[in-house]
Amino acid sequence: MLLCDHYITARSLDEAFDAMAAHAGNYRLVAGATDTLPWAREGRAGDVHVPALIDISTIAELNRREVADGRAHIGAATPIQRFLDDAALTHAMPAAPHCAVWFADDQIRALATVGGNIVNASPAADVTPCLIAHDAVVELAARRDGRIVRRTEKLASFIRGPGKTGLAADEILIGVTCDALAGYGGTFEKVGHRRSLVISVVCLTVLMKLDAAGRVIEDVRLAIAGVRPIPCRIDAVETALRGAHLSMAAIEAAAAMPLDLVQSRSRQDYRRDVTRGFLARGLVAAAKRAGADPQVFENREAAYA
């Protein structure tokens, strides 16, 4: 049971910093709260008393979304559901709808936030690898000596380990800025114990850009999670495919590359098998959505559907 003496809904960054100062060391920031409430239960943290909960989910700046000049900005309090229903966002982030549709369920997506998924730093986070594939940068703010101080850091390095990030004690995650990848084909592969409300055993984000003829891979981005402490890009496969002619053989060779990704505590062989399958299926799906020349696959892609 989560107990608190004060629930403070901050209307602005300053109000949030005021509350953080007033309850120094005795508060917890919440946005969607969908992970905080289940955390304070038997078997996990048990009954937890947090003197002040500071709700930052309605601060306007944390809800700002914008796509401009080849970059997309997503406020930290943006609910995951926006990846499905914000047309500008889905245009700039072609894998994000496929990621979001596997995320928890329709109801939790309406509450759970992008920022929450990042700062929780779960090895099985779904949104984080998707953002890493977009070379996302986190934007952070703190109030020091009465002045709001901002900084940025690459998301890939901001996640330090399971449950650990580079967020300083006095900082708030404001949002992320990432590459807008309109025109890419995107997909998201995920496996867990059931369809909804499931923690990824393996999840893979795939983004691919082809030339006008749909035959040459101009860019490809792959990010994996669920198999190691920190989500990461699969650089070796990206390098092998970037600039290559698109073919079933190239995809199969890429999927079969020896990779040293899996560091999970359990089911390592299974995760390696799934990763190979996901690479093949994901690359085929992303290529098709990127406008691949249909002759490339000669109907062999059905094996990967």
Place this chain on the structure above:
Amino acid sequence: MPDLHLQATVNGRKVSRMVQPHQRLLDVLRDDLNLTGNKEGCGAGECGTCSVFVNGVLMKSCLMPAAKAQGATVETIESLAKTGELSVLQKAFHKAGASQCGYCIPGMVMAATAALRANPFADREEIKERLGGNICRCTGYQKIFDAVEMARDVNNGALSMAAFEEINDGEGKYIGRNIRRIDAPSKVSGALRYAGDMVLPGMLHVQVLRSPHPHARIVSIDTSEAEAMEGVEGVISCADVPGEDGFGVFVHDQPIMARGKVRYVGEAIAAVAAEDLLTARKALAAIKTVYDILPAVFDAEEALRPGAPVIHDYAPDNITTHIPIRVGDVEKGFAEADLVIEEHYTTQAIEHAYLEPEAGVAYVDHDGVVTIHSPDQNITHHRHMLSKIIAKPISKVRFIMSPVGGGFGGKEDMIYQGMLALLAMKTRRPVRLVFTREESIATTAKRHPSKTTLRMGMTRGGRITAVSFKMVSDGGAYGLSTEGVMRKAAILGAGPYDIPNLRMDTIGVYTNNTPSGAFRSFGALQSQFATESHLDLFAERLGLDPFEIRRINMMRDGGRTHTKQALKSVSLARVLDAAERGCGWEPGVPNERGATRSDLGRAGVRPAVTLGARFGETAAQKAGKQEAAE
């Protein structure tokens, strides 16, 4: 504790309440506004019984701090049938038989309402996807999806409202007729009150102190500090039991609260009744218990070894029940066999996971009758046991079976009703206990984990000549239904087969694990898993069809089982025929296949899970758009 002034519109009415800042929206709706239609099934956002609309968006109210609903418009299940007339979806759930225990149904109806609001033309796959956050334990979902499709079609004019009418051609006959469930309207509307929804004037809230140790002697229990707390109206431990303490389905080996020692993690030690839940929880923390830790045993076979820790003094060998059955001459049977196979089979503990966690309300009525409402699957037996435990004549003990939000055998044990009775007697006030989901999983009976050694002999032609079957089951810390489960395992474990020579032993063993108890199929699942798997092994090794091997050995009309039961008629031949047709079985040995799988991809075979049904335009959507264009 500072209060929070919450103002919102709930089901069309302005609501202004001082609530505690830690309360969740679900707490405010259920406890402060008495809107108990939506339930709490897990408290962790997994099950969806608490789904409500907040500003038109469906949310899990157990995951939402109440403060987030400040100024919001909230709609609960009670809003859908406000005038008393069920909504189209509720009527469809009624007609389709989509509600069984009913506990998930308020959330399910809300999720279905949200799905059809999001896409009035959603096809079945999209409906499945959008209902993914709501769990049902009874139905297998098919009738729920049928209902949503029916409502969609009525909304879109493709189906007449007449489809919801009862087909009343039976003239009082029910079997073989498509009859609507008479309890469905109360379930689909959220009107039905389960025990955890009951509120009585002056009611106290109960919490239970539980053992953190699997096996320990209780040196002392000091409840004085808890009893002195303001708001605490009663604290009980085993010392408060006035009569002969002990319950169980067969052997009465379990005290209402631990007496002398604890035997599993989660065993009740003491219970508190207080003015509110928080005070009761604080009082638990103030009870001081001193334990002397004892060696524990967690494996049934280890518990059988000499020198193993003894769980109950009356059973120094840790055996709860041993059922031996002997038929014919087993050694002679093995000698006649062309092939003998011996294998080991294990099964694990399984949680029933009904959507309704255990809950109960108790009070002493005007005539001094101790009255208990709970979703109790065995009230008559419990009434008799409790009358001895609380030393009252049977006429002064009353059990009322509240609606059972799923049982599956898991609610056959009187594990908390005794504490409620004692607290009602001690405080002279109504008391209520509602388990958390974690408490339900950690402390209530499971399916027996089992280890089976099976040796079977067979002729080349596929006729069983002998069976030697030994199953050791982990009954956990108390007897509960173990004796019955072992009997059923022994009666049903060898399968519906005519076996001339049989040696069968099923043994239930005490350990320091969570007690095992009743779970539907009652021992047959574990034992038949071994026997049926074994027959498939024989089919492989002898080159026989697995259906054929069963037909060769099956019981026939006029047969006699190993427990000497005469069988007038046996339906197994028909069952095998139907199963063979239904699964699209290709005749032959089970470990060889043809080039193609004709059993897959047929009508009625479900494909693997995919998501993203909402990304495609469904046939119904296209039709809808076309219609709109015309």
